[in-house]
Amino acid sequence: MNKALFTSTPMVASSKLNKDEGVNNVAQYMYAPREQHLLIGKRILHYLAGTLNYGLGFMPDKLHLSAFSDGDRGGFADDRRLIYGHCVFVGESLVSWSAKKKVVSRLTMEAEYRSLVDATAKVAWVDALLIDLKVP
Template identity: 45%
Template structure:
């Protein structure tokens, strides 16, 4: 380490500055902030989840308080409203907080409630995505992809500006957090980020047309007496025309609510449909084990 230019001390050339406070926006600031918040919660006898480092919980007898952290955005919930208010007040004395009340918007995800449970969607994010790509004028489409049409890496001509395609696919990937119906199409187009073509771009625009017609689609978290974990998996053997690898997917329900899903190309070529199915089962089993550890 060296002394900053213009602040050298000739009498003490080996001395360096001591950092007393991080500047907001510095690349190390989120890490320092999380460590500070973590130390405080642990001193209040909260426990950091081993399955998810951003989750802290406090559990004594019948009382439970859950704290979920993403940088400086925090979700707090509890089964005791009075204790919850006391915790928020205590946290506000330690940090400068802005309490936004009941959860209604978090990291682009909108939350609505009624007597049946919660609805999670990204309607505002969809509008921003369409506006960013100048596609608000598009006509809606009933499906995200053309049924029965295989997409290959060699279809069409190379795009002159692939950055636009990559930006759109990145935006669609974030949309799949509440839209499992887009997982297959977005995952398929994500495989062509290196050299996208006009055919891939047209397929991506079809997804936007489908999204425009279904902006309010999302997840429904329902009330259920039986909170059993149930997983389903499937695999399409050697379906990729470019490398003959299989595509595997799974979905996991907690009670009647969909809580986890995935669809991706398998890492290696399976020699039979049975092998591809077993690999899909291993994938969903690993996700089930993680959810059980989280719970």
């Protein structure tokens, strides 16, 4: 393949885009895509094409389970909805992540709690999976 088609990152780090120009999450704007959404979608595909040989590395003596979660009210200028999410690591490898955008109460604290509940459930699931696989 042509190396010129690859890019080192899926998004430009300084992008803070909206429904009229660009994208924060490409799938969010599929109902009314703009030219900028297509360009960013192509960039993501070029990034993925360059990562086909990537993998997750696990060191048996350094396996520990950790998670991070966060929530925010009004993070999107387009609709001011609540967004919350989490990521779960086994060792230094990201094994699960989620981000959700919902219409809920007016409280940012609710976003924090929802994020924490989802992260806790995912950590319990990954922990059970590791136990089933007999990983210490």
